[in-house]
Amino acid sequence: MVDTPQGETYREIAARHGRTYTTVRNQWTRHPGWPKPIGKRGKFLLFDPIAVDQVVAEHLERPTAALEPRRLYTAREIEALTGITAATIRSDRSRGRWPEPDDTSGRAHRWYGATVTQTLAGRRAYHKAAED
Structure with a gap:
């Protein structure tokens, strides 16, 4: 009897975390802290x-x-508080992934905190509550 290590493949990790296989395989595994494989299931690495x-x-x-x-927060303030850059906000707006500003009366466009929070909640990497 062969003892197979219990672990997860890239596809299983992706499914459990609500991400694509490509994201896990091509992005997450490049992080220096990514764990070493613990074995194989067929030709698939297990973690x-x-x-x-x-x-x-x-x-x-x-x-x-x-x-x-x-x-109301400007894109620069949002960047400082969330890590989402002003350039990403502009890019996402042009692609329909970021809402239009709540206030456009000044030079800088601004969004309500509630709008930003709701938008970030829809982004998969931003789903944990902030810790005080």
């Missing part, structure tokens, strides 16, 4: 799910910033 979850929680997921719901 310890606990070690994978630890790397994802510590390095790959980002907490949602605690924004004041009724305060």
Whole structure:
């Protein structure tokens, strides 16, 4: 009887974390903290799910910033608080992945904290609550 290590393949990790196989295989595994394989199932590498979850929680997921719901934030302020760059906001707006500004009366476009929080909640890497 062959003793097969218990672990997860890239596809299983991707399914469990709601990501694509390509994201796990081509992006996550490049992180220096990514765990070493613990074995193989057929031709597929296996990874310890606990070690994978630890790397994802510590390095790959980002907490949602605690924004004041009724305060208006510029793209630069959003960048400082969330890590989403102003350039990414502009790019995502042009692709329909970021909402139009709530306020366009000044030179800088601004979004309510509630709008930003709702938008970030839809981004998979931003689903943990901010820790105080």
